[in-house]
Amino acid sequence: MLPFKSLIQLDKALSTPIFVQLSNQLGRLIRQGTLTPGQRLPGTRQLAEWLDLNRQTIVAAYDEGLAQGWLESRLGSGTYVAAHFPEIEPQLLPLDNDVISLESKQPGYHVESLDFLARPVLTNHSGLRLDDGFPDSRLAPMEELSRAYRSYFRWGNPQQHFGYGDTKGHLLLREQLSLHLNETRGLRTTTDNVLITRGSIMGLHLVCQVLLRPGDMVVTGETTWAGATMNIQKTGASLITVPVDQHGIDVDRLDDLCRKQPVRMVYVTPHHHYPTTVTLRADRRVRLLQLAEQYGFVILEDDYDYDFHFLSRPILPLASADRKGMVVYVGSLTKSVAPAFRVGYVVAPTTLIDELARLRRIIDRQGDQMLEFAIGQLFKTGDLKRHFRKALRTYHARRDHFCDLLTTELANVVTFTKPDGGMAVWTTFEPGTNMEALAQRAGRKGLFLSSGVSHNPPGQRLNSTRLGFASSTEDELERSVAILKQVIAMGQ
Missing domain, CATH: 1.10.10.10 (Winged helix-like DNA-binding domain superfamily/Winged helix DNA-binding domain)
Known part of the structure; x- marks a missing residue:
């Protein structure tokens, strides 16, 4: 027994x-x-x-x-x-x-680990922060959003509301977003040109999966957003970089590349280049569109913070001047409202939108219908546009105050150019500064900031990082700069 x-x-x-x-x-x-x-x-x-x-x-x-x-x-x-x-x-x-717990046990099969996907997850840290350029969630129109959510439960047929919806996104939001983009960005869209996604990163993923194949050549700037490059690499496409200067991506170098080999896609953030915040100059915009038509490559335009430009009107996106359907335009309301609201969009010719929707269906059957309806209502009532204007004034004042602080308190140890827009200042520290150690010392003092190491091109140390100002009040910015000054002194 x-x-x-x-x-x-x-x-x-x-x-x-x-x-x-x-x-x-x-x-x-x-x-x-x-x-x-x-x-x-x-x-x-x-x-x-x-x-x-x-x-x-x-x-x-x-x-x-x-x-x-x-x-x-x-x-x-x-x-x-x-x-x-x-x-x-x-x-x-x-x-x-x-005994090994299931949570820590290795599987009995091989799992390939891709080094290029090993990237720290950015989160909102408590306490003081000079982050990557996040919005201030305290400014988000929470009361208006709450009312819009409640109206969802009172409007229409519950069977329709709480059943399956359109894979492309809630019709109200697509209608309102199409109107908003046509009015503010000079686009010429209908609802059929818009796909709603859970943030711009999902839009980039879908576009890369549909348009790229192993061996395709994709061009980015030497400094660029890792979220995009990871999606490009995951398709098996090859990355080639060209320099970025104070006027944006070098289109002459891009032309040289295209003469030597076929290029499938060019990924750009022309309004405020990530991470350096520079704006792509007008002549280069025209030339980039001409090259796309000449060589037949896709321009993947990531317009992540269009709503926050502090010098007169924002520069219109490349998509507004696209006459041949070469531009795929990706944006997000995450930076405009709050990161927790995962609403992004892809704007493109209907043939591509239809294909993206088919792929999206096997990944994420549909988005958050309630959230999309609520955001659509905020567009329709004008509440979201009022929020944009209020946030723009607030971030403009914070940018000016923060740049004044950098000039007066850290003039001898950092250099920067005041950005025309966006939510962060691209800041370069003295040569020899150990950026990892600097970030660690700041963290021990209660200040979060990125070391900027992820922005370094292979074999280079830029000693630069993005110092986000939008998510902090002016008092918080003053305390943050005081800590930064202190920890810089500690490392000298």
Whole structure:
């Protein structure tokens, strides 16, 4: 007879009922081969006596095992391990200190780890921060959004509201977004040109998966957004970089590349280049569109912070001047409202939108219908446009105050150019500054900032990082710069 009393360990302090614990452990003994197919189990009275349990607990555990298919009952004979299981070689029971929890155990199959996907996840840190350029969620129109959410439950047919929706996104948001983009960005779109996604990163992923194949050549700036390059590399496409200067991506170097080899796509952030914030000059914009038409490559335009430009009107996107359908325009409301609201969009000719929607269906059947409806309502009522104007004034003042602080407090140790827009200042520290150590010292003082190492092109140390100002009040910016000044002094 098996030593059931030592094989089965029950804990009455757990929230899991005892009969479930017992049934689970009998199943484990079967899977391990300790209990073999067709083996007769002890009677309920006998096992109850051995385990010091009520007989009804044993009956319930056996019933559970019968329901799960581990056990079978033979009339007049008793309860047995199901005979249909294959023979399993009994395994030695591990010692307590050898037991590996499922959470940390390596799988029994190979998982390829891709180095280019190893990128820290940015989160909103508590305390002071000079982040990557996040919005201030405290400014988000929460009351208006709450009202719009509530109206969703009062409007229309509940069957329609809480069933499946359009893979391309909620019609109201696509209608309102199309109007907004046509009005503010000079686009010429209809709802059929718009796909709603969960943030711009999802839009980039879908575009790359549909348009790129292994071996395709994709051009980016030497400094660019890692979220885009990771999606490009995951398709098997090859990355080529060209320099970025104070006027944006070098289109002459791009022309040279195109003469030598076919280029499938060019990824750009022309409004405020990421990470340096420079704006692509007008003549280069014209030339880039001409090159796309001449060589037939796709321009993937990521316009991540269009709504925040502080010098008169924002520069219109490349997509507004696209006459041949060469530009795929990707944007997001994440930077405009708050990162928690995962609403992005792709604008492109309908043929591509239809294909992106088909792919999206097997990844994420549809977006958040309630959120998309609520955001659409905020566009329709004008609340979101009022929020943009308020946030623009606030971020403009914070940019000016922050740049004044950098000039007065850190003039001898950092250099920067005041950005025309956006939410961060591209800041270069003195040569020899250990940026990783600087970020660590700041963190110990309660200030989060990025080391900027992820922005370094291969083989280069830029000693630069993005210092976000939008998410902090002017008082918080003053305290942040004071800490930064202190930790810089500590490293000298």
